[in-house]
Amino acid sequence: xxxxxxxxxxxxxxxxxxxxxxxIDIGPESTAIVNPSVCxxxxxxxxxxxVQAISLPPELRHIVKDLEPDHHGSCxxxxxxxxxxxxxxxxxxxxxxxxxxxxxxxxxxxSVTLELxxxxxxLARKLGSTVGVxxxxxxxxxxxxxxxxxxxxxxxxxxxHVLANYRTEPFMQCVVxxxxxxxxxxxxxxxxxxxxxxxxxxxxxxxxxxTADCTQLDxxxxxxILLASRPAFGGNIMATILCLDHKPQMASVRPRVMxxxxxxxxxxxxxxxxxxxxSEESISKKVLQIVRDNIERVKLDEAKIIVAxxxxxxxxxxxxxxxxxxxxxxxxxxxxxxxxxxxxxEIKRQIGQTxxxxxxxxxxxxxxxxxxxxxxxxxxxxxxxxxxxxxxxxMMKMATYPIVGDAYTIIxxxxxxxxxxxxxxxxxxxxx
Amino acid sequence: MHIVVCIKQVPDAAQVKIDPITNTLDRSSAPAxxxxxxxxxxxxxxxxxxxxxxKVSVISMGPxxxxxxxxxxxxxxxxxxxxxxxxxxxxxxxxxxxxxxxMGIKKIMEAxxxxxxxxxxxxxxxxxxxxGPGIARRxxxxxxxxxxxxxxxxxxxxxxxxxxxxxxxxxxxxLPCLLTVEKDISELGYASLPEMIRAAKYDVITWGVNIIxxxxxxxxxxxxxxxxxxxxAPEERVGGEPLEGDIKTVTGILVSKVMEKLS
Ligand SMILES: Cc1cc2nc3c(=O)[nH]c(=O)nc-3n(C[C@H](O)[C@H](O)[C@H](O)COP(=O)(O)OP(=O)(O)OC[C@H]3O[C@@H](n4cnc5c(N)ncnc54)[C@H](O)[C@@H]3O)c2cc1C
Ligand SMILES: Cc1cc2nc3c(=O)[nH]c(=O)nc-3n(C[C@H](O)[C@H](O)[C@H](O)COP(=O)(O)OP(=O)(O)OC[C@H]3O[C@@H](n4cnc5c(N)ncnc54)[C@H](O)[C@@H]3O)c2cc1C
Numbered sequence: 001x002x003x004x005x006x007x008x009x010x011x012x013x014x015x016x017x018x019x020x021x022x023x024i025d026i027g028p029e030s031t032a033i034v035n036p037s038v039c040x041x042x043x044x045x046x047x048x049x050x051v052q053a054i055s056l057p058p059e060l061r062h063i064v065k066d067l068e069p070d071h072h073g074s075c076x077x078x079x080x081x082x083x084x085x086x087x088x089x090x091x092x093x094x095x096x097x098x099x100x101x102x103x104x105x106x107x108x109x110x111s112v113t114l115e116l117x118x119x120x121x122x123l124a125r126k127l128g129s130t131v132g133v134x135x136x137x138x139x140x141x142x143x144x145x146x147x148x149x150x151x152x153x154x155x156x157x158x159x160x161h162v163l164a165n166y167r168t169e170p171f172m173q174c175v176v177x178x179x180x181x182x183x184x185x186x187x188x189x190x191x192x193x194x195x196x197x198x199x200x201x202x203x204x205x206x207x208x209x210x211t212a213d214c215t216q217l218d219x220x221x222x223x224x225i226l227l228a229s230r231p232a233f234g235g236n237i238m239a240t241i242l243c244l245d246h247k248p249q250m251a252s253v254r255p256r257v258m259x260x261x262x263x264x265x266x267x268x269x270x271x272x273x274x275x276x277x278x279s280e281e282s283i284s285k286k287v288l289q290i291v292r293d294n295i296e297r298v299k300l301d302e303a304k305i306i307v308a309x310x311x312x313x314x315x316x317x318x319x320x321x322x323x324x325x326x327x328x329x330x331x332x333x334x335x336x337x338x339x340x341x342x343x344x345x346e347i348k349r350q351i352g353q354t355x356x357x358x359x360x361x362x363x364x365x366x367x368x369x370x371x372x373x374x375x376x377x378x379x380x381x382x383x384x385x386x387x388x389x390x391x392x393x394x395m396m397k398m399a400t401y402p403i404v405g406d407a408y409t410i411i412x413x414x415x416x417x418x419x420x421x422x423x424x425x426x427x428x429x430x431x432x
Numbered sequence: 433m434h435i436v437v438c439i440k441q442v443p444d445a446a447q448v449k450i451d452p453i454t455n456t457l458d459r460s461s462a463p464a465x466x467x468x469x470x471x472x473x474x475x476x477x478x479x480x481x482x483x484x485x486x487k488v489s490v491i492s493m494g495p496x497x498x499x500x501x502x503x504x505x506x507x508x509x510x511x512x513x514x515x516x517x518x519x520x521x522x523x524x525x526x527x528x529x530x531x532x533x534x535m536g537i538k539k540i541m542e543a544x545x546x547x548x549x550x551x552x553x554x555x556x557x558x559x560x561x562x563x564g565p566g567i568a569r570r571x572x573x574x575x576x577x578x579x580x581x582x583x584x585x586x587x588x589x590x591x592x593x594x595x596x597x598x599x600x601x602x603x604x605x606x607l608p609c610l611l612t613v614e615k616d617i618s619e620l621g622y623a624s625l626p627e628m629i630r631a632a633k634y635d636v637i638t639w640g641v642n643i644i645x646x647x648x649x650x651x652x653x654x655x656x657x658x659x660x661x662x663x664x665a666p667e668e669r670v671g672g673e674p675l676e677g678d679i680k681t682v683t684g685i686l687v688s689k690v691m692e693k694l695s
Contacts (some may be wrong), residue, residue, distance in 0.1 A: 001630050010663065011523070014478075014662075016523065025519070025522075026523045028496070028519070030495065047663075050661065050663040051663050061629070076601055093474055165601075192597075193577075193595075193596055193597055197565060197577045197578075199565075200563075200566045204564070204565065204566040207527065208657055212559065213560070232557075232558075232663075233557065236666075237662070237664070237665065238664050238665070239662070239663050239674060240661045242658065243657050243659075244657075245657065246657040284574055285605045285607060286602060288601075289601065290601045290602075291599045291601065293598055293599045304622045329690075361693060361694070362690060366692050376666075379669055384669075385686065385690075386671075391674050396674065399671040401672055402673075402675065404674050405676075405679070410679060410683065413680065413683040417684065417687045418690075420686055421691055427692075
């Protein structure tokens with residue numbers, strides 16, 4: 001017997017793992033192949049195929065059952081929480097099963113840390129558990145209260161001068177030792193320069209699974225496992241990745257995607273000091289110098305207003321106008337690869353897959369078509385305003401306020417009206 | 433100086449198309465290329481070889497088709513090319529991939545000790561950036577990620593610039609070690625005619641699972657802790673109705689909406 005594998009097969013192997021008879025394998029073309037002498041048409045593979053590439057041969061089709069419904073809820077819904085926490089009590093002690101690595105530079109917290117604690121709180125609640133935070137550094141205690149206020153239930157501190165400047169090996173040693181000592185179920189890190197450097201090393205040492213650069217996290221409540229979803233193939237598709245038989249389930253999470261919790265001062269939090277033996281002599285890597293760009297950093301990631309331009313702006317002059325508009329609004333100028341490629345915009349202002357990820361309150365898109373690689377970097381903007389003569393382009397379709405028109409006629413009018421409103425606002429302010 | 437560069441064959445991301453009806457990837461439309469970061473890694477290795485002498489080996493895990501990228505690296509000036517290819521490797525996640533590549537590198541090391549391993553910062557398809565740090569851990573080499581420049585190699589110590597979010601740091605590290613590199617690490621050159629001829633004639637060294645003496649329980653789907661549960665289309669944002677008409681009026685509406693939001 002056999003099942004048919006369509007060309008849409010992506011070779012993910014979900015069916016191989018599922019097949020109780022070992023009848024499926026990944027072939028030389030990186031797609032699934034079926035051994036007809038072993039296959040019994042049990043249909044289990046059909047249910048798990050993420051791209052619906054598997055089907056019964058036509059003559060057997062009438063018995064195809066409905067695919068298993070997707071029964072896990074979204075990250076924010078509370079309807080799928082366990083009915084009572086008592087029901088969970090005998091299954092799990094309220095231990096901090098969900099851990100977050102606190103990332104900071106010279107004791108200045110990276111914003112992703114609080115976002116991770118927010119996400120971890122949601123996951124922990126679904127597991128009937130709490131959140132633990134790992135804080136490693138040289139006298140990092142000053143960060144305790146911020147972590148505590150934003151949702152840390154337990155903080156594990158390793159304070160050592162060797163941890164002053166980040167280096168993979170000593171940080172890895174600390175994380176691995178703490179994980180081995182306390183066995184959390186889930187460990188999250190930021191998908192930042194530091195987090196991506198550390199996570200791969202830690203996962204290899206612990207011989208566990210690590211999902212990269214996630215943008216959605218959830219729990220399969222029944223199986224109590226992490227559902228980590230990440231964009232793949234340049235944002236064209238999303239993939240949900242599981243780590244079934246290994247703990248901790250690790251994930252690196254993209255900054256500015258998860259939501260930090262509003263701080264509550266004086267929340268209860270337990271602080272645990274861990275001493276781990278580290279010596280400078282045993283670390284062969286030395287940081288000789290840290291060089292900061294002396295050019296002013298483009299704070300796109302923190303901006304509340306971003307005025308972005310694309311290839312449709314055509315020339316430098318257009319970007320001068322965008323700069324003027326940004327100045328009036330107290331915003332920052334950014335743009336698409338169309339703009340950086342044309343030489344009208346510095347590369348460090350590029351937004352998207354190969355640029356920065358932003359989430360401002362207001363995002364202006366002048367002459368940007370909305371290619372997926374651009375959209376992945378700005379889709380979490382609260383309000384999107386698109387100005388484009390092509391009403392059918394992707395950016396116009398996703399914009400909160402799409403304006404059909406030519407940027408060059410609209411920008412001068414926007415500059416005029418905004419400067420009037422801003423000026424009168426300031427006057428009001430000075431009268432009070 | 434013996435440098436090993438890990439190279440991966442990837443679909444040309446610029447040309448991956450998605451079928452709008454089935455929402456699946458049409459990979460056949462995208463030609464397979466050498467991962468761009470890895471190309472810069474190979475070029476950087478050749479530059480180091482030119483300065484200090486020695487040998488550059490490239491290694492890839494993948495199907496037989498990946499011989500193409502190995503030959504390309506030979507034409508760029510690499511001395512030897514190894515392809516790890518075996519049915520049992522298929523479906524490996526990053527933990528398993530780093531294991532297989534490590535076993536391959538160890539096999540190369542048996543005959544010829546390795547001073548430096550280079551990887552790309554990330555592969556443009558899988559995009560995890562996890563394989564390099566994984567190999568380093570397994571070889572017990574220190575790892576330097578995001579390297580944008582090699583400043584010096586002297587008395588068994590390498591000094592590099594690591595790219596950071598807002599600048600870079602200069603780090604020293606004794607050899608052997610593993611670097612993952614940014615594109616800034618090197619300028620791409622052109623293959624010379626004799627090198628192209630050598631590449632065309634070059635017989636890629638192909639190793640299966642038995643030759644690298646790898647444990648089959650640690651590879652492929654069964655040896656991979658992660659698995660893909662499902663693939664779906666990203667959530668689409670649905671926008672509002674287009675604003676049209678007289679510029680002054682449209683702008684006026686917009687300005688008041690923005691001010692409302694900001695107050
Ligand atoms: C691997 C990879 C990574 C990438 N990474 C990024 C990334 O990080 N960021 C990114 O942005 N892109 C990225 N891209 C490129 C992306 O695919 C698009 O090519 C790019 O975003 C297009 O830029 P654009 O919208 O400015 O230009 P176009 O797509 O050319 O759009 C120009 C728009 O301007 C409009 N227009 C024309 N005249 C006017 C006018 N007078 N007034 C107003 N509008 C006008 C047009 O109608 C059109 O919609 C990447 C691509 C690949 C393959
Ligand atoms: C949709 C999807 C999502 C996935 N998500 C995950 C995930 O979250 N976690 C996970 O563990 N696996 C994941 N995988 C599996 C992963 O893509 C493969 O393990 C892949 O072989 C290696 O990962 P990468 O392409 O991300 O490489 P990267 O780690 O990004 O590659 C970095 C460098 O390592 C070297 N390298 C990588 N692969 C090879 C190779 N085959 N041969 C030689 N050198 C190589 C190259 O120098 C490369 O520049 C996913 C696969 C799919 C299809």
